[in-house]
Amino acid sequence: MKAILSFLYQWLIFIPILVVTTVATAILVMLGCSVGNNKFWGYVPPKYWSKIVCRAALCRIKVRHNNKIDPNQSYVFVANHQGAFDIFLTYGYLDQNIKWVQKYELRNIPFVGKASEIAGHVFVDSSNTRALSQTIDKAERELAEGVSMAIFPEGQRTYTGKMGRFKKGAYIIATQMQLPIVPITLNGPYDILKIHSRIMHPGKDLEIVIHDPISTAGMTEADIPGLIETSRRVIESALWDKYK
Structure with missing residues (x-):
């Protein structure tokens, strides 16, 4: 019975909320960035969109803040990649103006891809060394005072809940620009929606842990x-035991 109720909730309530708010947010970002402050419109609407999505999924959110994070400082945030809800959890509850470094394929998503491009998010093309170098150059150009980068160094979502190998792209940006690296631990997104799955499990706990900056x-x-x-x-160190 619980599985049936979850299925009905996902397709009759959650998905319509997700689609409507995603399209509305994308349009708002495109219009706002075209005529106004890119820093504001590229971040604030998606932040509240992410909060709405997490709440619509009936998630219980726990945030472990860090008072060593300066909102006027640029950082390179690196986080483990458990699932699709990583983006909503980070965007909604990190409380830091960020630009995402994301897979190039996401640029083809209707509304979202174009809004992300206009907002200044960076698409990673890892097809060759030259393309990757250009990606890093664009990421560096997008960074400004108080704007940071958020990157999943694993490059893809986990299949098991446990972390995979970290790639070095985020660390190249951080060392070249001499920006502090801030590790972030995400717990729970794996339990809501696993990679390649279409079955969501609402009502789960989500946690984001913001660690101390690491100077470069x-x-x-x-x-x-x-x-x-x-x-x-x-x-x-902050992962739940089942993810270690």
Whole structure:
């Protein structure tokens, strides 16, 4: 009975809310960024859209804030990638103006892809070294005072709930621009909607943990393996036991 109710809720209530709010938010972002402040319109509407989606999924949200994060400082946020709700949880509850570095394929999503492009989010084309280099250059151009980058270093959602190997793109940006890296631990999105699944499980707990910034001052590309290991260890330290 519970599975039937969840299925009905997903398709009769959640999906319509998701579609309507997504289209409305995308239109608002495109119009706002075209005529107004890109920094505001590219962040504030999606932030509240993300909160609505999390609440529509009946999620219970826990945020472990960090008073060492300066809202006027640019950072490179790196988080584990459990599922589709990672974006909603981070966008809605990080409380930091961010630009996403996301897969190039997402650019083809109606409304969302165009809105993301106009808002200044960066699409990763990893087809070749030159394309990847251009992606990093664009990410650096989008960063301004008080605007940060959010990246999933794993590159794709987990199949098991546990973390995979971290790629170095986020760390190249951070070391080249001498920006602090902030590890983020996400718990719960894997339980709501697993990769390649169309069955959502509403009413789950979600948690976002914002860790202390890791300085990259004076670091170079040679220091990246150490940065990856340090940030990965910090993220894993706050994972729920079933994800470790």
